[in-house]
Amino acid sequence: MVQVVDVSPDAGELPRTGTPGRRWGVRRAPALWTGALALVVGLGFVLVSLAFNDGRLFGPLDDVYIHLQYGSQLGAGHFFRFNTGDDISAGASSMLYAFVLGAAYAIGFHHTLLLAFAIGFNVCCFAVASASTCLLATRLLHRTAGIWAGLLVALSGPLAWGAASGMEVGLAMMLVTGLLLTFVTEQDAARFRWTPVVGALLALVRPEGLILACALTCAVLWTLWTRRGLAGPARTVRRAVWSLLPAVAGVAQLTFYKLATGTFSANGIQSKSLLHDQPEFYVSQFVDRAGATLRTLFGIFLGFSGQEFTFPGGLLVCLGGVAYLLLNRRLRPLVLATLAGLGGAVLSLSTLDSALLHELRYFQPFLPLFVVFVVAGCTGAAQLIARARTRRLALHSVLAVVLAFSVVALPVWSVRYARAATAIRESDVSYAAYLRGNVPPDATIAIKDVGAVAYLGGHHVVDLLGLGTNGFAEAANNEIGSLYEAVRHLPPERRPDYFATYDTGPGPSMKPMRDVGVLEQPALASFDVHAPEDSRGFLMVPFRVFTVTKADWSLVDNGDAAPVPGDVRDHLNVAYLTDEKAHDYAFLPAQDGLQPFTSLAREGDVIDSGRHILGGEEFTLHNAVPGRAATLTARVAMHGTVPEANLLVNGKPAGKWVREGRDSTWETYTFTIPAELVDSDTLHIEVRQPRPVLSPYPDYISYGYWLTQ
Known part of the structure; x- marks a missing residue:
């Protein structure tokens, strides 16, 4: 029997061959063995890491242990509480993955077994994603393309790295490919039973997964219409x-963030987003900044500056594949929705200051779709050849070259994975072991890389970067002065007894806290990272020296006392974010782009935080007695050559305030506000530069203001 199939681009249906039942295994065989191959590759990465680490299993990222901490807490019944007794927080980048790990913990996967489960689970998801990619490309193109x-x-080094990392990469990858495969499976009957379910799961696994899921929802609605x-x-x-359903899941997740943390974004977004950093x-x-990230990203996937993620010209071939698939009228809703979803995800991820870190792990779940479009581009190019035999030979030859780039790089990626795990072993895991054995078990520890210390150390921790501890992300992004204020305003019983930190980013340097005596010297312990760098000179941890110091809070409240006599009506503690918001504090920059980062200083027994101001400030003080003269006192360290500023009270000029700089840590300056300007119990103060637009500008560090009468 001869079967004639229309395979033209405008064909309404994809080619169908054979019958169900007996031939199911034959048709699915390529998907099964590509999935098995991916499983072998992922496990091979783990074996290489075990060989590098004396047969012991370690995660290649500290973030892995953050997930393990949230998962173990969930499994123990502490709903999204990074420490037992803490408020609910949103430090896990994947809500769904935290529940998966919580379920594993509840059934007995504890300690290193939970890490083994996380890695094994994601490697299995990677295998399913490989099989799903095979089936997806088969449905979109043909069996050979699949x-x-x-x-x-299956033979992609970056994807194997991400899957074996223990992060949610494998799970997200499986849901991305599964969403598109489910759509094309249910498209013909226009009965989308499972597509919304997979989309909802994808929306819960990653924030950018919500973008792709919503884009595919539009394709579903168009098809139904x-x-x-x-x-x-x-x-x-x-x-x-x-x-x-995906949109409902996304709204529910955002609502949870709002109720738990007071914002509609997870703590990681508040810490890393260019909107907040x-x-x-x-x-x-x-x-x-976002444009620079996009340019770098395009360069990586063009492959002209290096072939670590793709072959030379990979992005161009991918775009050609998109164009080729758009020729098929039936596939247009899916392709356009996927293109919109991927574009939205890439734009969203480019707004993270960590977008290009960790081997592009945020982008890894979407790479199978990049692969499908690349194969489609090669298929479309081969269609330009008239002779069928030559066309097949050309297609196989081109794709063999593409595969060769992946195969050659695969051993390199396995070594990178192993070296990353070694770096985490030499740093975060080692420090966790030290703290567990040398710090009292009831002590609270403040730390930057919080994952391994929290999961393996057994102490109550304060996350100085704000992933596991609410409210600290914004403080850390304002630098050390605001971070100090956030820590010192914790309840006394929750203030850290020890700091386990480093001076490099992310987050501010701890040197100012050592200089003012909050961190006792000498340090309790100091460690150098001896893990070898990879062939690019990269090390998975951002530091080379890690110190453990004891905290001294004996001078913690001295900075709040008024430096002048009188009845204090109000006090603005500059650099303490909560107090700034309560006083409507705002920086008035002398020019666009200036940042009022905070600092920390000490004069005698007084420790205070301040902001570096280049321009002016405005704020609101309360509790004034109307009709009585008031004294505005400022603690300021003046720099530069412009000591004067224009002072406005409730929008009315009050005069010129001259604050001459002196050779000291800071000075106290006062200004008498006439009684006629104190016309209410609330005074809106503006300290403005005398010559707008033109330099030089007032340059000083502002520590605080007191209103006395």
């Missing part, structure tokens, strides 16, 4: 409502 796509995913005659109006409406937000600066 085999090549599955092979390229164009096929509405098949099901009737009532049934179409019910199916459309069901298709909104500096005191002042400037659109021009944001566009410049």
Whole structure:
């Protein structure tokens, strides 16, 4: 029997061959063995790491242990509490993955077994993603394309690295490929039973997964609309409502963040987003920084400056594949939605200051779709060849070259994975072991890389970067002065007894806290990181020296006392974010792009934090007695050549305030506000530069203001 199949680009249906039942295994065989190959590759990465680490298992990222901590807490019944007794926090980058780890912990995967589960689970998800990619490319193109796509995913070094990392990469990858495969499977009947379910899971696994899931929801709604005659109006409406499940899941997750942390974003977003990672937000600066990330990203996937993630010209071939698939009218809703979802995800990720770190792990879950489009591009190019035999030979030859780039790089990626695990063993895991054996078990420890110390150390921890501890992300992004204030305003019983930190980023240097005596010297212990760098000179941890010091809070409240006599009506503690918000404090920059980072200083027994001001400030003071003269006192360290500033009270000029700089840590300056300007119990104060736009500008560190009468 001869079967004639229309395989033209405008064909409404994909080619169908064979019958179900007996031939199911034959048709699915390529997907099964590509999945098995991916499983072998992922486990091979783990074996290489074990060989590097004397047969012991370690995660290649400290972030892995953050997930393990949240998972173990969930499994023990402490719902999203990084420490037992803490408030609910949103430091885990994947809500769904935290529940997966929590379930594993609840059934007995504890300590290193939970890490083994995390790695094994994601490697299995990687295998499923490879098989799903094979089936997806088969449905979109043909069986040969499916085999090549599955092979390229299974033998991808970056994907194996991400899957074996123990992060949610493998799970997200499986849901990304599964979402598209489920869509094309259910598209013909226009009955999307499982597509919304997979989309909802993807929305819960990563924030950018929500973007892709919502884009695919649009494709579902379009398909239901164009096929509405098949099901009737009532049934179409019910199916459309069901298709909104991913959006409902996304809204529920954002609502949880709002209720738990007071914002609609997870703690990691508050810590790493270019929207929040500096005191002042400037659109021009944001566009410049995000654009730089995008340019670097495009360069990586063009492959002209290196072939670590793709072959030379990979992005161009990918775009060609998108164009080729768009020729098929039936596939256009899926391709356009996928393109929109990927574009939105890339734009969203480019707004993170960590977007290019950790081997692009945020982008790794979407790489199988990049592979599918690359295979489609090669297939489309091969269609330009007239002779069928030559066309097949050309397609196999080109894809073999693409595969060769992956195979050659695969051993390099396995060594990178092993070296990353070695670096974590030499640093975060080792420090956790030291703290567990040398610090009292009831002590509280403040730390930057919080994952391993929290999970393995057994102490109550304060996350100075704000992932596991609410409210600290914004403080850390304002630098050391605000971070000090956030720590010292913790309840006394929760203030850290020890600091286990480093001076390099992320987060501010701890040197100012040592200089003012909050961190006792000499340090209790200091460690050098001896882990070898990889071939690029990279080390997975951002520091080379790690110190453990005891904290001294004996002078903690001395900075709040008024430096002048009188009845204190109000006090603004500059650099303490909570107090600044209560007083409507704002920095008035002399020019666009200036940042009022905070610092820390000590004069005698007084320790205080301040902001570096280049321009002016405004704020609101309360509790004044109307009709009585008031004294405004400032603690300031003046720099530069402009000592004067214009002072306005409730919008009215009060005079020129001259604050001459002196050779000291800071000085106290006063200004008498006339009684006629104290016309209410609230005074809005503006300290403005005398010559707007033109330099030089007032340059000083502002520590605080007191209103006395």
